[in-house]
Structure formats: structure tokens, C-alpha cells
Amino acid sequence: HSAPSPPPNYGSLFLSLASNDTAAIHLRALTLHPHVAGTRANSLAAAYVRDAFSSLSIPSRVTPYSVLLSYPVERSLSLTVPGRATTKSFSLSQETYPNDPYASATAEVIPTFYAYSASGSVSAEAVYANYGREEDFAYLTSRGVDVAGKVALARYGRIHCEDIVRNARVAGAAAAVVYTDPLQYGGAPGEAWFPNSRWLPPSGVQVGSLFLGVGDPTTPMWASSEGCERVSVEEAMATDDMPGIPALPVSARDAAEIHGALGGDAAPVDWQGRGGGPVYRLGPGPAILNLTYTGNDTMATIENVFAVIEGAEEPDRYVILGNHRDAWTFGASDPNSGTASMIELAQRLSVLQKQGWRPRRTIIFCSWDAEEYGLTGSTEWVEENMEMLSSRAVAYLNVDVSVVGPVFRPSATPQLDELFQETMKLVQDPDNSSQTVYDSWVKSNISPMIRRLGHAGSDFAAFVQHVGIPSTTMGFGEGPGYPVYHTLYDDFVWMENFGDPGFRRHAAAASIWGMMALSLADEEILPFNYMSYTIELEAYTKLVENEVRGTAISCSPLHNAIRALKTAATKVNGERKELQRQLLSNQLIKDSLKTRSLNDRLMQAERAFTSREGLFKQEWFKHLVYGPSEQNDWESASFPGVGNAIASARRDNTTESWKFVQHEIYRVARAITQASVVLTGNLT
Amino acid sequence: HSAPSPPPNYGSLFLSLASNDTAAIHLRALTLHPHVAGTRANSLAAAYVRDAFSSLSIPSRVTPYSVLLSYPVERSLSLTVPGRATTKSFSLSQETYPNDPYASATAEVIPTFYAYSASGSVSAEAVYANYGREEDFAYLTSRGVDVAGKVALARYGRIHCEDIVRNARVAGAAAAVVYTDPLQYGGAPGEAWFPNSRWLPPSGVQVGSLFLGVGDPTTPMWASSEGCERVSVEEAMATDDMPGIPALPVSARDAAEIHGALGGDAAPVDWQGRGGGPVYRLGPGPAILNLTYTGNDTMATIENVFAVIEGAEEPDRYVILGNHRDAWTFGASDPNSGTASMIELAQRLSVLQKQGWRPRRTIIFCSWDAEEYGLTGSTEWVEENMEMLSSRAVAYLNVDVSVVGPVFRPSATPQLDELFQETMKLVQDPDNSSQTVYDSWVKSNISPMIRRLGHAGSDFAAFVQHVGIPSTTMGFGEGPGYPVYHTLYDDFVWMENFGDPGFRRHAAAASIWGMMALSLADEEILPFNYMSYTIELEAYTKLVENEVRGTAISCSPLHNAIRALKTAATKVNGERKELQRQLLSNQLIKDSLKTRSLNDRLMQAERAFTSREGLFKQEWFKHLVYGPSEQNDWESASFPGVGNAIASARRDNTTESWKFVQHEIYRVARAITQASVVLTGNLT
């Protein structure tokens, strides 16, 4: 026996193992066929992911749930114009191109539809409703255009389809049609489209889900475990979280024909399409849209796949990496760029394991199912394991789309900002080998920002908003507004030609994701810094102050609570340093309960931002700092309870409703105070 | 330096240090003056308790809260009988006896009243309403006796005064008068009373609080911290948790006069008083009661006193011992018998400290204020420290009245049953030196039972029902039905002559309490056994099955969940044994994270019985196994959400209401399932 050599620097080793090819190979394999949740194709994809982990000797398992999904059975849309002899029937199909290698698999692609759309037939005049926001419908009213009983024609670009259709229903529309306007999805006028550029072809249709809630609609506050309580499908479909009216997504080309048949006043400038096109008019009519939709809303089996590297010292502390697997079509960007990055990352960790590495804490890989329907797979699992995750989960690191373009886009709960930035400094920019991802991010013309997780954008929602677990999500490229998002053309060809030629971004995403995981899993003291949280909270408070200016509402409870949090964050940061010093100088034994105690404070402080009662009328959402805004779930909202209360108070303008705003401010302040108590670790 | 001697057996040492005299001395000092919450006298009592800990070199502190309390300003009650020339004015005062050593201090006793009673004047016919239960008022209706607008005369004995007055209000009564019937409080006919026996003198009046909620009424879901949000006093007094009508407690003697002036039909046999007395009649009238009450419902400062022995190995795990300090009068039994036991216990621990003992976990002594008003001091503190207690509190050991008689009366959450019984085996019966407390308990003619904590009986409520912390409470003697409960006569003379002559029971209570605390604070593996929980849960399920027989309601979700819990309890008990074996054989290092992990599962499993959303319409109450019944808070209720739903369904008898029963059954089943997941320690 020779003397043991010092342990390798596993971080450097991890970075050095980056493999573009591995990511590319897995992405190609995962995207040969479309794989919508609940289908055999997606079950095969689950098996593929499981096999990938098995071949890396990482133990894996599948956890199935029976949940309510939704599939199209019959769709038709035609345009009648009084006085015109013929009715135009739209084909509602996305076109392949010459030599499309996926042309034959296109037959397996789900017909363009909206999950959970009501079934029914509507024939009515069309009205143009711009982005389908509340203010757009309010504008129509102000212009004397009545939407009641009409078919609302709206375009993507500002809010999610489920919010557009809800707003249309609230405005009284009998049906809704939503399209991808070339202004956003088609590049400059005259520009080419896929496969000749990254832009969406004119027949491209963006599908989606119209469910406003999260998880399985038949188990609204609990897990879809075997033998569990269920709301009936009929009841689930009748709630306000469902669209309630028939709706269809259509292509830019079909929408152009509808626009061409609309009369009425010209729409305002910011309602128009890209330059050189026809003028958009408000309607109503004379265009009449005849829409028929029959959906099959049915219980189906979904499968979450888990792979676990057990922690050596703290097996009961979890660092969780998650990515969904189900896709509306081939899913080359959404979500399997992330899946490919995850497997590539796992492959590197398996090499580390062979070199003797074992993480201090348990690392769990999650391949979620049915994210597209309503974050269903992750939500049901979090609900099922709520108590365990609440006491054991250190962090959740999500990646949905890992790549659609060059610019890195980090999102996090703020105590992870510092770790995120430090990690970005360790990884080379895949598009500029002379600088790090951090450098490019700082130098990019938009000011470098870390986005927040207060919306239902991906599988982090249950972790952050239901349990209060420090979380991140990340990816290279723009958000859900990229051209082929949720369309037929989100395939391997698009990715290798436009999304990530060379697959360096896939590997870079895995590098950042994996280095974050290594820090969180291996560092003796958790790398959380709550000072960034106080800065964020101050900014949100400023926003509230602006909103309530001129009222009797006081934000001083928030200021006081944030001040206490700052004191606590300073104190705990000092303790971290001192403990670190003691550990380095061997004054403290490793794995001591003293370290565990500090780590628990750092971990539990995020939980304290949740309230057990949840948001008013949205009680599943427990986080009082990050959660959905009632009006718009496109971007992260802060202090959602306060925001919703202000919106109500503006509408009702009663003493009670303003008092409720103050109450919601106090609630947030109390949560912040609890977080500072937890960080400090002292009972009153 | 000589070799270190083996550590002493601290348990035996602790038991050997029991001192009756110490308890007696402290009880005498604490009960020289009455000390109602919010008064200077009770602040002096707080200082006394603090000084006691200081003199034992145990660090202490005071945490004050400003809360809504209630005091009497003006009270009058008179009896008019049509046709009788004179009106009888009641003195509403409790009489001293010749040579009463507390006669002069009696002037400091708060006038007999009900806290939070509405102020007002009522003159109306009296109606006799037996124990004031819902069924008593229903019976009156069935006999054609209309309570509307009348003064309800009811007696103590089955439910709390706050429930009696609420029921009276719901029945339409304009006011309520509640008395102590000699049947329960006066011994056999002709028997002597205090100071010649333990029985209540005829002028004795049992005061109390009419608040149906818990904690400070101005901070219904949050802590009364400095600068916190407040409901206004007017709003707080206007809620359904407040009595809403004027009410007064009266003596047996005054009640006898009222009974004598009541006409109408004779009341049924089980509504009558003790043999040989006058026949009770239902009324209404001809007796007319003229009741005037003016209360001062006002913000006052209360003080919780804490004393802390910091844990050596696990300072962030808490074993909490609590007892309230405030008393309606002198408080010799309620609560200062408990306070005396607590100080006596602490004195023994201070001796242990001098012998080198330091607890593994932190021991916290709590002297609560304003328990009598609505568990106010403990509730506000638990609310203020909720997140910390949720992640750190191992157990809460309450003692309210530690002694009023000979028979030991244990109450616990079931995972503590085994420890409780083992501890009772270590302590000599203070009334029979030939056997242990356990022997006497087993041999007592009532079957030995450990009561449960599903009611608002004392300061354990917030710990068990709001947070889910394994808890106990205990005492020698009967429950709140003992003769001098909440009266002037609850003084040191009564205690030394009848409650605990010789003060051996005080010391025995401290022995059991302290040995429980030592086990919980010092045993490396927490002495929790969840098998007893499964047995209890099965019994509660049987009760539900009996209640829903003949309906479509299924209890199989409960059976399935309990089966899983049994499997989990068996598994964790096996792990406990194996770990214990490894520890004893030095195969496992002490203080390892492995032990901590097992302990966390044992500790957190109780939390899993709580639901974040809480009971339907009683959302502060989070525990789904133990919590208040809507109808009666006298005894512990199990599955309170199910019970309340069944009561509603019986009333409404709609499909919806029965479906809600099934929903509540599922909720409990889910909580039990979560507990089994936590015990097992495996994610799905």
C-alpha cells in the first residue's frame, strides 16, 4: 500500500470533461419522434433516460402518476365572409419542407390544438384583440367594439395562451383563435424562414395548454397518488382554471387571411403587424369564423424518472436537478436540449465517481413528465413528498430549454445569486473562447440581470412557490418567445443549424448547472448569501411604494422587516466565515452538528418566505415573495399577494379593499421577519 | 490529575433530589396575592419566577406582548318576581371564613366576571338550560320553551363557560348566567365545605374567559410582536369568537334563589340538582333577572418568562417545559402548583449541573402569561417563533395544575406513551410508598388511559395543534371539574389541607416531568414510538366508521394510510434498535449525522399530521388528528375536521355535505401518509 494521494480537484475535472458530442448524440436520440405526455412515445423516452443513467451506473427509478391530460379529436376552422361565395377552410397543419428528415415522423405529431380547450362549435364574427391582455379587451370596449359572443383573434407575444383565452372568455367571447404574428416570430419582412433561417415558417403553429392551475386538475391541493381522492373530470373541467370556451392556435398564414377579411376601424399602431403588411382592423366582422373543436380530456399515465447519487456524509440533504422530458412536438429545444445537457452532466459525474468522488449530500436527477400540460409531473411529486422536501431539500436546479441561442439567461432565488455569478466565472463562453460566460453576461448590452422565479414558467414552480426551496433555472438564448417554440419545427435540424451549431452551448449549460450542483452538494457550508435577498426585497418594496403613493398605505412594516433581515444576513455571513476558518484550520471536526445547524438555518430561511395559508384565493401558492400575478404569468411577479390586493383595491376602491392591501403588506413583512429569525437562529 | 470518574447516573440523582419543602415554599410565595394577567401583581410573580431561575444560575429572560385582555368595571344582578314586593339584589361576592389568612388579600381578588363578556343591561325572564349544551337548548325547544330574549341560567359540569354562553347566544338568549351546582362542586348533601372540607362554599363563583379562539384577539393568525398588524378592539370584540351577549358567573347560593323563583314544567331528572334539594323547573319566568355588566376590554402587557439550559451537543434541538403563571385568583392549584413543581424541578437540574451534567439538547423553561384569557402568552410566542419551533422543537411538556388530588392523569401525543409509562414506573406513588405511580395508575378502578391533546385545555394547544410538536401534559387529581377551580378558594390553605398535604404530589409531578425531560434531552436517539399512534388512529377510525354507517362514506383511505404508518413505525423502530446497538458497541461515533437523521424523522413525523391549510373554517388549527371540535372543547377530539363535517352533513343532509365528509377523511389519510413517508425517510 502506498500513501493515499490527495483527492483530485473534482470541479476542474468536471469542467474538463465537457463533451459537445455527448449532448448532441443524446439530443438526436431523444428527438427522433414527437413525445407528448401520456403517449407511448414519451414512455419510450422515459426508458431512454433511465437507460442512460443505468449505463452510467447511477441507480434510477420511475414514479408514475395517473393524471388528467387532454388530446385533440376533431378540429376545424373556416372563414366565411358575407357576400363572398366561398368559405375558406383552413388545413390547420404545419408543412414539412423538401428533404425534411423528420417528414415521415411528422405524421406522429399531435394535431395543432390547445390542451383542455372546451369542446364545441362556434360560428361568429371575428374581433381582433391584439395580445389578448386585459387592457386590449378594455381598449376594444372603449372603442365600442363588443366582444360578447364573438370569436376573439389574438396574437402571441406578451402573455401566455392560457391568459389570452381566459381574458377572451371574461370579455364574453364565444371562442378564441391565437396566432403567431410574423412581427415577433417571422424575422424582418422578406427574411427567409426555417430551414433557411431560424424564423418560424408561415404555417407554424404554437400549441400549448390552457390550464391556469398547476398539476393534475383532478387533485388540486394534493398528490395524484394511487387510490387518492379525485375531483371528477367533469368537475375539474368546470373550474375557473379551465378555459371554458373552445379555442385553437393558428398559423401566421391563416391569421393573415382572417385579418384580410376583418373590417371596422383600423387598429392602433402598436396593434399592427410588421412593416409592409396589410393593415389590421378591429372588426367585428364581417369575417365570420366557424370553429369546431372536440377534445378528449382523459386520465393518462405519466412517468417521472429519478436517478440518485447518494450523499456520503449527508444523505438526507438533497440537491435536486430537474428537467422535463415531454414535448409538444420533437422537443429539440423544449425541453430535450435540457435533457441532453442533464445526461451529459451525469456522464461527467460518473467519471468523477470512478475517480473516487462521492458527494457530501445526495444529488437527485429528475426527468419530469407532463410539464407542458401544467407542470404536472413535478407538481404531483412535490405534493407527494412535501414534508420530506420541506425538511431536506437544499436546492432545486431546473433547466427546461437549455439552448436556443447565444446569451446566457440565469434565474434564481436571490440567496443563490452569488454562487450563480461565481459559477458563471468558471465557464468559458461557448461563443467566445476569450471570455467567460460571466464576462459576456456582464458586457451584454442589456444590463446583466438574474431573473426571478415568481411565475409558472417551468418545473421550479412547486419547489419555490409551494415549498420554499432555494432554486435556479437557466439556459442559453431567449425566453419562450423564440421562433420555433412549441411548433413542429422544434427539431434536431433547427437545433444543429440555428439553436446550437456545434453543441458547445449544451455543454456550457451542463458545466454551469453541474458546477452549481457540485458546490451545493459538496461544500461543507452551504453557499447561500441572503444579502442579495435584502436588495431584491428593497426593490420590490419600492415598486409597491410607487403603486400606493397617495394612499394611506404604509410600507414601513416591510422596511422594518428587511432591516432585520439585513442584520441577520450580516450575522450569518460572519458566522459562515468564522466556521469556514475553523474548518480550514482544523479547529472544528468535519461533519459536526455545528455545521449542520448553520446549514439548516441557511436552508430553512427560504421556507420562511412561505405562509402556510398561501396567497389569498390561490392557497396552493405559499410563497409571499415569488408567486403568480392574477393578471399575467408571463414574467416573475414579486409580492404577488400585495399586487393582487392593489389591483382589487383599484377596481373596488373601498376602505375595506385598501385595508386588505395593508394586510397583505403585513403578511409579507411577517414572512421576511420569520426568515430573519430563522437565519439568526435565536428564539424570542 | 487522576483518571476521570464515570459520569454519575443523573436520572437517579435527579430522583433522589426531590424536595416537597421546596415546592411548598415556592407555592406559598407565589400565592400570597392574586395575580391576574396584565396586572402589577402578575408582573411581580414573573419577577419571582425569574429570580428563582437566576438564583439557580439558569439564564432567563422576559418576552412581553401587548394583547387584548378584559376586566370587570361594573356588575349587578338582581331577581324580580312579579307579585313579590321586593327585588333581591345579589352581592356577587365570595365570602371569607373566620381566621382566613388570605382574608385581607381577598380585596385584591378580581370581582367575579367573565372576560370578554359583552357590556350591557338585560332584564328578562330566566330559563333554565341545564349544562348549556346544544342538546339542552334543543330540548328546551322541544318542550316549547323559547329562550329568545330571555336570560339563560345554566350550570357548569359538561362544557366550558365559553361554549355555554355561545350556545345561549345561538339559542337567542339576551344574556347568560352560569353557576356551580352543588351536585358537582358541593359534595354529598349536608357535607361540609372549605375550609372544613375540599368542597366549594355556597358563595363560591367560578370565573373564566368567554373567548372561543386562542391567543390575542387582535392578532388572530399572527404574533402580537411590537409594531405588528392589529385588528381593532372593536372588530376583535365583534367576531363570532366573542360571546356577544352579557354574561355572569354566579354562586350556587344565588342560583338556588333563582331556581326557587322559576316556574314552568319540572326539568327532567338529569337536569336536577343533588338529592334533597328543591325541584328545578324550566321556566320561562316568572323569575326576572336584571343583569348589568360593564367590562373594560383593553390592551395590556403580558410577560412570558423563559429560562434556558443550553444543549451541549445539539443546542438547536429544544425540549420545552411550560406552565402558565397567571391565575384568576391566588392560583394555588391553577396554575402555581405547576409553577412550584417547575421551580423544584429546575432546582434539581441545577444540582445536576454542579455535578457536571449538561443536557445533550437545549432545555427551555417557559412561564406563560394570560393562559386564562385564551392561552394567550404561549400562543403568541409559538406564532412568533413558528418556523424555528417547527424545525427544532423535539417535544413540549406542559403542566398546568400539577396537583389537586391523588390520581395521576397523563395526557400525550401517542408517540410519547411508552416514555410516559416507563417514566411513571420510575417514580414512587406519593400516596402509597409501596408502589410506583405506574402501578397505581394501572390498578386504579378506571381503566388506565393516557388522554389526548385535541382541545384548548392548556398551553400545549399551540404546540400540538398549530405546529405539530410531540407534547404531554400531566397532573395529580381530576380535571377542571374540581371544587375550587377558578374560585377565590384556590389558595395555599386549600392546597396544604386538601390538594396536597405534605407536598409529596408536587414533588412526584416534578419527578415525572423532569425524568421525561431528561430522557428527551439526553438520550442519543429520541424515545418516540409511533406504534401507539397507529393504535390510536385505528380507534378513531372505528369511531368514524360507526358515525358513517349506512352512508356511502368509505374509511378505507384511513385504513390504508394507517397500515402504511404501521409498516413505517415498525421499520423505524428496527432502525432505532440497530443504531442503539451500534452506539453501545461503539461502532458508530456519537453525535453523528446518522443519529441526527433518524431523530429528525422521529421529530418531523408529528409535524406531518398537520396540514398547512388547517381545519375548514378554523385555519389556525393545523393538526388533522387532534384539534377542537366545533361543538365542545371540554374533551380531546380526534379527527376534528371529519367530526365537524359529519355534524354539518347530518344537519344539511345534502350530497355535497356528505361528499365533504369523504374529502375530510381523505385529508386525514393524506396527513397520516405523509407521516409514514417522513418516518420511512424515503422519497417516492
Ligand SMILES: [Ca+2]
Ligand atoms: Ca395534485
Ligand SMILES: [Ca+2]
Ligand atoms: Ca396572535
Ligand SMILES: [Zn+2]
Ligand atoms: Zn419546457
Ligand SMILES: [Zn+2]
Ligand atoms: Zn414548453
Ligand SMILES: [Zn+2]
Ligand atoms: Zn390553568
Ligand SMILES: [Zn+2]
Ligand atoms: Zn385556569
